[in-house]
Amino acid sequence: MKWYLDDVREMHEAAPYTFYIPSEEVLRQLKVGDFVKLIFTNEEASSDGYSGERMWVKITAVQGNQFEGVLDNEPYYLPIEVGTELSFGMEHICQTEYEEPDGDKWDYYTDTFVIISADVLEREEFHFMLRDEPDEEGDPEWSFLSGYEDDAYLSDTENFLIVSIGVVLNMDDSILSILQHPPLCAYERDEEGLFQEVEDYDWDGYLNG
Template identity: 60%
Template sequence: MSWYLDNVYELNKESPYTFYVPSSEVLDKLKVGDLVKLIFVTKTEEDDGFSAERMWVEITQINEKKFVGNLDNEPYRLSLKRGDEISFGVENICDTEYEDSTSCDWDFYFDTQVTVSDDVLEKREFNFMLRDSSREEGDSGWSILSGYEDDDYLCDPENFHIISIGVILNMDDSILEFIQEPPLCAYERNDKGEFYKINDYNWDAYLNG
């Protein structure tokens, strides 16, 4: 089964808040003997959807941003075996064994949960955000809507899911300006595509409805 190494910077460009890449601080620490994780991608997707394996490689040579190493995993399906020599670049490294100083940011993107309508996920667009008190650990209290949902849609809990805030930030990260504002607060997108705070939002109707 033929394969290639994925470019993690391209993957991060597509999903900047949900696809982690090691910081330059971590990459600069790498030395011979360290383990790094690479994504081995099949050139043809299998019938059951299999298309890639993430595996560790032990570095044996470093030449600036080019590396050589030995595979440290036993592949699940790929035509490789533990100990095989792998040549790769810094652009192929998706993880290391070092603690990353940026991990707190990534923990926020992955672990902070928001309630979002299916319409947002289908349209990849959101125009209204409301923050209530959190109900459980990890729940940010934010509810996110496309703005096209009608009353019947909003009354059906099956139309909503809880996801990581990183998915929403991939769509529009301008909300980072106010995402830490405490409840109760509500924001709406204006005709210019910018979010503004709704100062006269009817909280009595919302809380008692």
């Protein structure tokens, strides 16, 4: 079974609000003796769908953006042993032991939950967003619709999911400033692709329907 180290920067670019990578500021602080986590991936997935695992590596040498290290984890599947010497670059590091300066933003992206229709996930787009008052503390406040759902679809709770706000921002992060608007508010995408507030939204019908 052959393996390689994933380029986490490419993975971050594909999902910038849900796939965390350390900041350049933190990566520049790394020194000999620090521990970093890398993603070891099989060239071919196993029969059970397993493709790789994240494991800690202890840095033994630093030269610019390149590092030497030794594996500090016991692998579950990969044919590699603890203590194996490795060469890797900054592009392979997905976690460090340092505190991130923008950690609060990442907490928001991962810990803030919203409601979306399954159609949003299927189409990877949304055209309507609404912020309601939560019933209880911690309940999702924002809801997102593709705009293609009909009444029958909307009336079936099985068609809705709770996900982190980062999932939605991966589709369109132009809404970041809108997310700070207090409830009750609703926004719809116009013909130019921009979100405009729906001034005459039927809140009585929505809240009492």
